[in-house]
Amino acid sequence: MKTVIKNGTVYQNGRLIKADVLIEDQRIKAIGTNLSGDQVIDAQDKLVSPGLVDVHVHYRDPGQTYKEDIKTGSEAAAAGGFTTVGAMPNVTPVPDTPELMRKMVAENKQKGIVHIFQYGPITKEETTDEIPDYAGLKKAGAFAVSNDGHGVQTAQTMYLAMQKAKENNLIVATHAQDDSLFNHGVVNEGVSDRLNLPPVTELAETTQIARDLLLAQKTGVHYHICHVSTKTSVELVRMAKARGINVTCEVAPHHILLTQDDIPKDNGYYKMNPPLRSKEDQAALLVGLLDGTVDLIATDHAPHAKNEKQGGMKGAAFGITGSETAFSTLYTKFVKNEKVLTLEQLLSLMSDKPAKVFGLKNAGVLEPGKPADIAIFDLDHESKIKEEDFKSKGVNTPFTGHKVYGATVLTMVDGQIVYRRDAK
Known part of the structure; x- marks a missing residue:
């Protein structure tokens, strides 16, 4: 037909x-x-657009399906206009062996209603210093590796991971976070006094990006930074690209739609990692999108049960859903109202550019034969x-x-x- x-x-x-x-x-x-x-x-x-491409979602399946599962997560993606997504490996168990990866890939295909590409972890269990069998993970279906939700704390571990990823032509997509600097904070340091909450310094993000850029330069790996959120992060990436380092990065919708000043009170729905930053950071992220320093938009769709986001930020889980709100909120603010982006620019940042960065040849374009x-x-x-x-x-x-x-x-x-x- x-x-x-x-x-x-x-x-x-x-x-x-x-x-x-x-x-x-x-x-x-x-x-x-x-x-x-x-x-x-x-x-x-x-x-009429190519199906949107979101390279950063959390489907909580297996292990935390009370928050989300493959079926509901992919249904949410479809409701937001996304037809291709990249699912992070912070599930239980972490798919850190070829056997577990094969099982996850099969489950994604069986239960999902959109195309789901699966990340493997950078390290075993995402929190150790042991490097998994990247060749085996790739053969089993992993399209990239990430410890999203956790920064790689040891430089030597990241150096070895990048070397092995380069050997296997895998992208290393990182959640840049130095835990010692993050120090159990919950909001950006610029708003912590007003809300009387523990602060997060931007250094927790930027110092690890600086470290990793030098490691990426040495190894030649394709280094992708998840959810950049600060002005300094953008500046570091801009300098790295000028030096020929193979780096790409993404911004999440909430970091350009909102700032720390939009947090009305101690409300868990505004608790995300990285936290909402300053207006100066927000402006730098937008400039980065416009000049190509920031390559794409990805939602970091992070669903939680209602009770996990109540009772104030200290006890609430980090994360915000994004699949069903991303395009409409971004279009309304930046294309229709403020005219910061053209419709063509927004569509590119959410379709053909993420597909190109991650080598997804059949995604993000409308062409005969696709x-x-x-x-x-x-x-x-x-x-x-x-x-x-x-x-x-x-x-x-x-x-x-x-x-x-x-x-x-x-x-x-x-x-x-x-x-x-x-x-x-």
């Missing part, structure tokens, strides 16, 4: 064009005008972010109640509809 998406504004090759998209046998058959098919999806006044992974968005009508609409088990986001534009109307994976927004 042939399906045609008609009358939409299509994002293709960095441009917005009026075109139809013809789908047959799970792939895009043609993009052009006056195309016809057996089934018609009318995208009049809608944006898989029909497509998202359709409504840019013209306002909607409200509501907990009851979430597909994720986690509702831990301060964006609940916000009015936004850019709601996902429909998401397609391999030509099959996996999400359709209910008529309101």
Whole structure:
């Protein structure tokens, strides 16, 4: 059967064009005008985009499925317009052997409704100094390695990990955090006095980035920094790129949408790691996106049970959900209202750029012959972010109640509809 998406504004090759998209046998058959098919999806006044790509999600499966599981996490991704995601390995057990990795890859494929690429850990159990069998992990399906949630504390361990990752052509994606400097803090030091909470110095992030950039220069590994959050981090990456170091980095939506000044009180929904930073940091992150220092946007979707985010920041878990709110919140603030980004720039940062950085050749583009992974968005009508609409088990986001534009109307994976927004 042939399906045609008609009358939409299509994002293709960095441009917005009026075109139809013809789908047959799970792939895009043609993009052009006056195309016809057996089934018609009318995208009049809608944006037709490649399925978005999120290289940083947490699905908590196995081991913590009361927070999220592969099914609900992938449903949340689809509801946000994402068709390809990268799942972090901070689950129980950590997939640090080829056998465990094969099992996780199989589970992702069986239970997920979007394409799920699986990270292996940088070190055994994510918190040791033992390097796993990278060759075996890659053969079993790992597309990169990360200890996200934990910084690699020992420089020698990171040096050896980078050497082995380079040998196996694996990206090392790091959560840059020196625990001794983090020192059990919960909010950025610039707001800790106001909230009477333990501070986190930016040095916890920036000193480890500085260390790792020198190690990456020595080893030649592709070093990717997760959720950069400070002005100094951006400056370090900019200098490293100028010196030819193979480094890329991402920013999370909440670090450019919010600052420490937006935290109204001691509220666990605003507790995230890295913490919300200053307005100066926020501005530097945006400049980094615009000049290419920051390569892409990734949500760091981190669902938790409601009780884990209550009772104040000291006892609350770190993390914020992001899959279902990312595109609409970013579009509303930075494209529609403030006009800091063009729509084309935002789509690139959330589709073709993450796919390119991580070598995902079939993701993030609309081209004949490619898989029909497509998202359709409504840019013209306002909607409200509501907990009851979430597909994720986690509702831990301060964006609940916000009015936004850019709601996902429909998401397609391999030509099959996996999400359709209910008529309101």
